[in-house]
Amino acid sequence: MRYLFGEYSFDVDRREVHRGVDVVSVAPQVFDLIDYLIRNRDRVVSKDDLIRAIWNGRIVSDAALTTRLNAARIALGDSGEEQRFIKTLPRKGFRFVGAVREELEQVDAAVTDHQQVELQQPDLALPDRPSIAVLQFENMSVDPEQEFFAEGMVEEIITALSRFRSLFVISRNSSFTFKGRAVDIKEVGRRLGVRYVLGGAVRKASGKVRITGQLIDAVTGAHLWADRFERDLTDVFSLQDEVTLAVVSAIQPKMLQTEIAMATRRRPENLTAYDFFLRAIHQYHLTTRESLAEAIKLAHRALELDPGFGSAAALAGDCHASNVALGYANDPQFDCKEAVRLARLALSIDDGDPDTLSRIAVILAGIVGDSEAEIEMADRAVALNPNSWRTWNNRGWVYILAGLPEEAIRSFERAVRMSPVDPLLHMTFFGIGNALLRLSRFDEAIVLFKKALRHNPSFTPAYRGLASAFAHLGRDAEAHEAAGRVLEVDPAFTISAWIAQVPKHSTLFVEGLRKAGLPE
Structure with a gap:
């Protein structure tokens, strides 16, 4: 509705x-x-x-x-x-x-044939190892602005859990789709394909942080563990480790606390910088023009307070690169230069964090184009954290930009399994469609571009993909209709301006745009 x-x-x-x-x-x-x-x-x-x-x-x-x-x-x-x-x-x-x-929700004619909508996906099978989803913790503070802090705390716990290779951990983007809803834990388990679900609440007040958590077997509904943790705000990272260790110990008692220390990425020394970083992450996930601009400001504030905060540098670089890729950039050359500068800064600070590596790999793949080095970086990120939706999704884009679409498809498919109800799945489906178009599998590409639009009807890149694929198949009326949607959203769109912003474009993609009648 x-x-x-x-x-x-x-x-x-x-x-x-x-x-x-x-x-x-x-x-x-x-x-x-x-x-x-x-x-x-x-x-x-x-x-x-x-x-x-x-x-x-x-x-x-x-x-x-x-x-x-x-x-x-x-x-x-x-x-x-x-x-x-x-x-x-x-x-x-x-x-x-x-x-x-x-x-009642209608699916646009340019998105589907004969008004047919995608059937609900079946329940996912459980992996062959312990699997867990961490739901968004409830913000117990009166101040709604603390919502970002609760999100950031949970994201850190997910990151820590995902470092354990013996665990299968669902991405925060999928688990957070249940945010703010009364849910049946068994349904969550079926939809995400996991055995365990962690939920809880966060309260930040008077210089202290309190977390309450409970771990539930999503198959039986049994409560396996529940506890409450409270520490001074200055000990927030120790608090995250305590929660992580308690959860892991409940699932796999033989895991040692030293593994957490080995898995923990570099953390900022300045807690105010960390606060700005959490706010920046919150804005980054909104992916609007305004939110990315705000995320850049917040990430730079974090860097000013802690120049050695590599994750903040990588996030800022990712935002600048996203401005270019999504067509938000007022000055694409400036955004490209800043993206590369910040990526290299992040790499010089910390070359062992998988999320940072995967962000940098995509930035450099799209702007610099040293395929061998970027593939090595993306592969290393996946090896360091095979449970991360981000590392697999970014690896897919690196392989597309390197001209290896078959391997890109395998990476994107792995990303979908890591985050099966992700709000950003339209980006992943677009990636698969892009790879299929490069393989001249135009009919299959159309299916994926439509799938992306069912998840986000205003996602203009998917309309560009449809226009190109329809044109290659000689389906001129549908190609022109999709091209019309591109110009409806972006009246100033031209192929030459798009090529200037996306230098690592596909020749087939561009040929299709021209056949579809988009202005040169």
């Missing part, structure tokens, strides 16, 4: 809010609050109604409710003064007053 109001689209099934073609970042509770108000727009909703619906009846302060309502208004471009969508009725409650049109 999709609700349309003003310039906004509110997608209940995908839990996404769009303003035009741009994705609006909305915290889970804020999304649920907007959803509840829209569904009950025919009446005034009381404060008690909201607390029962959003907080399951838990006692919450008026300040917490006001904070969520303000966040909802900000997300919808509303305000307490204007009240264009959410109206406050003093001493009575709240009501959604915007004109809403309901729309």
